Amino acid sequence: MDNQSTVTEFRLLDLSSFPEIQQLLFMCFLIIYLLTLDDNLSICLAIWTDTTLHTPMYFFLVNLSLLDISYSSVTLPNMLVTLVAKIKSLSFSSCMAQLYFLISFAGSESFLLALMAYDCYMVICQPLLYAPIMNHRTCMCSAIAIWIGGFVYSMLHMFFIARLPFCGPNEINHFFCEIPPLIKLACMDTYFNEVLIFLLSGLVGGSCFLLISTSYAYKLSTIMKIRSTQGRCKTFLTCASHLLTVLLFYGPGFFTYLHPSSSYSMDTGKVVSVFYTTVTPMLNPMIYSLRKKDVQAAFKKAMGRSRK
Structure with a gap:
């Protein structure tokens, strides 16, 4: 190894093996990126300008939009x-920096x-304790903690x-620096590193997913006790957008980072990476926020003010 030169740069492969569709892919992903920026910034603007939306749920939505912008911009x-x-x-x-920020924003999300x-x-199971616990101070401290936690997680x-x-x-x-294809280039046995990365990803991602699953079990139990069918549907719909966002985030993430390296397919990995780095940040504001009437009303109000 002393006689071998150290790699100073990495060469990235094309997303597709067909050069004739490169320009088409460029236009598609440019449109996706612009839509991601526009939709998520619109949510931030609408919530920031409408004081009636200054609640914990919408405060966390702003953080989700900022993370989606950062995530796709990496x-x-x-x-x-x-x-x-x-x-x-x-x-x-540059490759190490890209990988660091990608993992940071993924961990924070x-x-x-x-x-x-x-x-x-x-909101659903402990409504009387909601206001005292989920106050402004708690929300601010929680937001700071998740951003710092993501950067610490990435450092590990x-x-x-x-x-x-x-x-x-x-x-x-790959078309960007990603852990599985990058590790394969190391000129040493990486089994120990792969196990540690697997355990770290499983510990953080698995713990968060277990907490989410447990909360939904309690929420479903509470919803089923509601006598009114209309009340059950309305209460469940308040969680449906978040549940879909969770599935879109954890599905590709678990496939990429908790997949055995021996059976990891690079071609499949590229498709999955396209989904969670480009499509999911674009879909999140559509399925989670833009469907809510109060956000739409706030956005129209903000647009009306900007035109005056």
Whole structure:
């Protein structure tokens, strides 16, 4: 290994093996990125300008929108460049930075979804204790904690990844720096590192998902006790958007990070990565916020003020 040169940059592969559709992919992902920015920024603007929406649920929605913007901005701009650039390379430090922020925002979103599930649990199952517990101070401290927690979680991942020796080849079978294809390039046995990353991802992601699942079990039990059919449906619909967001986030995430490396398919991994780095951040505001009439009304009010 002393006679081998250290890798200073990585070469990224195209998203598709058909060069003739590269421009079409560029236009598609550019539109997706612009929609992601527009929808999530619109939610932030609507909630910020309407004081009636200054509640814990909408405060957490703003954080979710900011995370979705950050999450997609880590990968999409660079992917758009590689789709049209002849040289598809990324320096070692840029690759590590991209991976660090990607894991950070993913970890923060995992914590946030668990916190939103707890907020919904308090609304349905403990309505009398909701106001004293979910006050302004609690929400602010919780938001700061989930952002810091995401960065600390990413540091633990990067401790095991950045220390790996990369001596060549330097071709990442992906369109951005992702853990499974990157580890395969290390010039050493990575079994121990893969086990540690698997356990770390399972501990954090699995714990948050278990908390969310437990909260839904209590919420469903409470909903089923409601005598009115209309009341049950209305109460369940308050959680339906969050449940769909959880499935869209954890499904691809568990496939990528909790999948045995021996049976991990790079082609399948690319498709899944496209989904959770581009499609999910675009869909979240549509399925979670823009369907709510009060957010739509606040957005129209904000647009009316901006035109005056």
